[in-house]
Each structure stands twice: as C-alpha cells, then as structure tokens.
Amino acid sequence: MTNTKHVQVLENMLDANDYVANGLRAEWDARHILAVNLLSSPGSGKTTLLEAALPWLCPKDRILVFEGDIETERDAERIRSQGIDAFQITTGGTCHLEAHMIEQAWKLSDRQQPLDFIFIENVGNLVCPASFDLGEHVRVVMVSAPEGDDKPAKYPKAFRTADAFVITKSDMLPYTSFSVERAIREAKQIQPNLKVFVLSAQNGEGVQEWRDYLLEQRRLRFPEA
Amino acid sequence: MHEVSIIEDLFDRLDDLAREHGADRIESITLDVGEFCNVVPELLESAFVACRPFRARVTEATLIIRPVPLEVACDDCLSRYRPDGYRFTCAHCGSPRVRVVQGEEFLLRDVGLVCDMAEPEPAIQGDGALR
Numbered sequence: 429m430t431n432t433k434h435v436q437v438l439e440n441m442l443d444a445n446d447y448v449a450n451g452l453r454a455e456w457d458a459r460h461i462l463a464v465n466l467l468s469s470p471g472s473g474k475t476t477l478l479e480a481a482l483p484w485l486c487p488k489d490r491i492l493v494f495e496g497d498i499e500t501e502r503d504a505e506r507i508r509s510q511g512i513d514a515f516q517i518t519t520g521g522t523c524h525l526e527a528h529m530i531e532q533a534w535k536l537s538d539r540q541q542p543l544d545f546i547f548i549e550n551v552g553n554l555v556c557p558a559s560f561d562l563g564e565h566v567r568v569v570m571v572s573a574p575e576g577d578d579k580p581a582k583y584p585k586a587f588r589t590a591d592a593f594v595i596t597k598s599d600m601l602p603y604t605s606f607s608v609e610r611a612i613r614e615a616k617q618i619q620p621n622l623k624v625f626v627l628s629a630q631n632g633e634g635v636q637e638w639r640d641y642l643l644e645q646r647r648l649r650f651p652e653a
Numbered sequence: 654m655h656e657v658s659i660i661e662d663l664f665d666r667l668d669d670l671a672r673e674h675g676a677d678r679i680e681s682i683t684l685d686v687g688e689f690c691n692v693v694p695e696l697l698e699s700a701f702v703a704c705r706p707f708r709a710r711v712t713e714a715t716l717i718i719r720p721v722p723l724e725v726a727c728d729d730c731l732s733r734y735r736p737d738g739y740r741f742t743c744a745h746c747g748s749p750r751v752r753v754v755q756g757e758e759f760l761l762r763d764v765g766l767v768c769d770m771a772e773p774e775p776a777i778q779g780d781g782a783l784r
Contacts, residue, residue, distance in 0.1 A: 431768040432680055435670065441659065441684070441759040556655065559691050584739035585691050617740045620749030 445560055448527035452534065452563030456546065460653040462646040463546040465562050467586055468570035469579075470552030473596040473629055475503045477570070477638075478547060479510055480629035485639050488512050490544040494533050496525040496551045503549060513537075524556035527563060544646065544653075554583040566645050572597040573606045580615035587618045592625065594638065599628040656693065656700040664708045667764060671710055676766035679714040685760040688723040689739065692759055714765075723756030 440446065456463050466474045475495075482491055493514040495503040504516035515533045517525065530548060548564060550557040569590040571579045574597060580587045587593065593615050595608060612624050623641060627634030646653070667679050686694050701716045725741060726733040729748035736744060741751045 429770045431770055432765060433674070433676075433768075434681075434763055434765050435674060436763045437670065437761045438763075439666070439761045441663070441761055444662070555691065581739075585689065588689075588739065588741065616749075617742050620742055620751070 442559065445527045448531050449561035449563040452527060452531060453565065456563065456565070457649075459543065460646075460650040461543045461546055462566065462642070462649055463548065463562075463564040464566045464568060464642065465548045465550060465557075465564035466568045466570060467550050467554065467557045467590070468552060468572075468596075469554050469575060472552070472570045472572040472575065474549045474552070474570060475506055476629040477594070477596060477627070477635075478549065479506060480632065481635050481639050481642075482507075482512055482547070483510055485642060486544050490542065492537060492541075492543055492546050494525075494530060494546065494548045496529075496549060498523070498551065513541075519551060523551055523553045524560055525550050525562055526560050530562050545642070554579065554586045558583070558585040558589050565649055566591050566642070568592045568594055570594045570596055571611065573600040573604045576605075577607045577611035578614075580611060580618055584618050587615050587622070590619060590622060592623045592641065593619075595624070595626045597628060597630070598626050598633055599631050656696040657704065659692065659697065660700045660704045663761070664704065664711060666761065667711060668708075670764055671766060674766050675768060676710075677769045678710045678712075678767045679764060680767045681715045681717060681765035682711075683717040683719060683762040683764070685719045685721050685758050685762050687721045687756040687758040689753070689756045690759040694718045694720060719762065721755050721758060724754045725751045726754045727751050 468474050478493060485491065488511045491512050493507045493512060495507065495514055495516045496519065497503060498519055498521060501516040504514040507514035515537055517529050517533050525548065548562055567590045569586050573595065595611060608626055615622055625634055625638045627638055629635060667682065671679065686692055697718065698716060705711050705714065722735055724733065724735050727743040727746060727748055728750040730743060730746040732743065732745045733754060734744060742749050743751050
C-alpha cells in the first residue's frame with residue numbers, strides 16, 4: 429500500500445551557490461573590500477590586464493587575487509611576481525568557478541589582512557561562469573580584438589549579467605575586422621547599463637580609465653571607507 | 654551547463670526532502686527551466702535518465718520540465734512582451750529600462766513523494782478466530 433503526497437518546494441536550483449556567494453559579499457562589504465569577477469574566453473588577456481592595472485591601483489598589499497584555471501599555477505605566479513598576493517584555484521576539470529571554491533580559498537588566505545580589492549579571474553569560458561555568483565560587487569566581461577565583435581550576441585548571459593565590458597588588445601584593432609561600434613551596440617542591446625572600456629595592456633591605452641572606474645566603484649560602494 | 658552535476662545535486666536535495674517528509678521514494682519531480690538560464694532541457698532529461706538507476710529513491714521517478722519562455726517588461730512604456738532574441742532594449746519605445754519578468758529561473762517547483770506503508774494485519778485470522 430502506498431501513500432503519495434505532493435510537496436511544493438519552489439527552490440532555486442542554484443540556491444546553494446547563491447547562499448555562499450551572499451555570505452562572502454556580506455563579509456567583504458563589512459570589510460570595505462570591493463570584489464571584482466573577470467569573465468572571458470581563454471586568452472583574452474585577463475591576467476595581462478591585472479598585471480598592467482593592479483600595481484598602480486592602490487598599495488599592492490591591499491589587493492588579493494584568486495586565479496581560476498583547470499590546471500597550473502602559472503597565472504597566480506605571474507601576479508605574485510608583481511608583488512601582489514595571489515591564490516590559485518585549480519578546478520581539475522570544472523570549467524567555471526563556484527562560490528564554494530572562492531569560500532574555501534578565502535578561508536585559506538590571511539583573512540585578517542586589510543584589503544581594498546579582491547580580484548577573481550574566472551576560468552576562461554564565456555558560458556558557464558555567467559551563471560555563478562561568486563560574491564562579487566562588479567562583474568567584468570572581456571573580449572579581445574582578435575576574437576571578433578560578435579561575442580556579445582553569441583554569449584548573451586555573460587553580457588547580461590555584467591557591469592562592465594572591456595575590449596582588450598586595442599593595439600591589434602588595425603589588424604583585425606573587429607568593429608568596436610558593433611560590439612558595443614550589440615552588447616548594450618543585451619545589457620544597456622554596461623560601462624565600456626577599450627584598452628591595451630600592452631601599450632597602456634585606456635588602462636587608467638579602467639583603474640579609475642574600479643576606484644570609483646569602491647568609493648560608491650563604501651563612501652565611508 | 655553541467656546537466657549531470659545538476660541532476661546529482663538534485664538527487665541529494667530529493668534525499669533531504671524524502672527524509673524530512675518520511676517518504677521512501679520519489680514519484681515525480683517538476684522543474685521550471687527558464688529559456689535564459691543556460692540549462693538545456695533535453696540534456697537535463699538525458700542526464701536524469703542516465704543517473705536515475707543509480708539512486709535508490711528515484712529509480713521510478715518521472716521528471717517533468719516546464720519550460721519558461723523569456724518575457725520582459727519596460728518600465729517606461731509598460732509594455733510586456735517576449736523579446737526577439739536576447740535584446741533588452743524595449744522593442745516598442747527603445748528604452749533601456751527593461752527588466753526580465755520571467756525566463757531566468759531554474760526552479761525545483763514540486764516533488765511527488767511516496768511512502769510505502771506496511772499492509773495492516775487482518776483483525777480475523779484464517780481460522781475465523783478473533784484476535
């Protein structure tokens with residue numbers, strides 16, 4: 429004999445991730461740490477941009493970087509060679525970072541150190557990372573000139589969930605068919621509130637504007653800091 | 654997006670729910686899958702069928718997927734519509750003040766739980782004697 433009953437659950441299937449992400453964000457809010465999540469395809473220049481931008485953003489000991497990759501510590505080593513603390517998260521196969529990974533890494537770091545910024549360089553992928561809140565305050569999506577200007581249309585969720593859109597490797601624009609106008613137009617059709625930056629970590633063009641944006645975001649979020 | 658790991662997480666949650674409600678097994682699971690949530694319903698179904706035999710409580714369960722189409726609303730002209738593609742500037746007035754009303758969700762809506770109850774003992778034994 430059986431007894432069947434229907435239970436209405438109405439739970440977000442990603443609740444577990446969001447719960448952890450919200451906890452991280454609350455802790456970082458209390459400490460006035462602005463957390464930035466960088467999303468892009470592999471090779472767009474996430475690490476290179478951090479190498480170019482971070483040393484002049486604020487005192488180096490007030491920055492912590494979480495690097496996400498399937499394998500190797502190479503990106504964390506690059507950041508550390510700039511004198512900035514970096515923690516490598518190797519996923520071993522998962523193509524995106526999730527909040528519990530950041531939480532684990534955060535717990536292993538020196539959490540008492542005073543920080544102004546945490547940067548999370550996500551695994552190179554414009555698909556899955558878009559669905560996972562990592563506790564960040566600012567989400568940056570990046571596309572490099574050689575990749576083509578159709579990326580916003582092809583990866584709408586990454587652009588819909590972003591706050592800023594950075595077009596990297598602007599020094600290569602003369603050698604590619606990338607239309608900055610088209611990329612921005614299509615990106616803004618998906619997320620009208622995107623703040624757009626066109627820059628080159630190689631020659632420095634536009635990098636100061638991006639630093640200024642990050643400093644402004646921190647000021648806006650933590651006016652008392 | 655990782656439909657197999659999503660199904661495994663779902664099975665863990667169903668185990669919790671079954672324990673909470675004293676149920677032995679799952680009869681049905683209803684999921685709302687939004688058009689813009691990056692989960693592919695067909696792959697979710699395939700993953701469910703592939704993983705179902707390996708979890709005792711769900712071997713006979715049915716997965717019901719309710720696709721939720723993307724719908725947006727404009728805060729300026731108040732129109733509500735299904736956008737053509739993933740465009741979030743208003744198709745009617747061009748305003749950027751468009752918000753998603755539905756279509757981003759990925760929700761465990763409800764679960765059908767089954768308790769297998771023991772058959773009650775008969776009041777009268779086979780020899781006709783009352784106990």
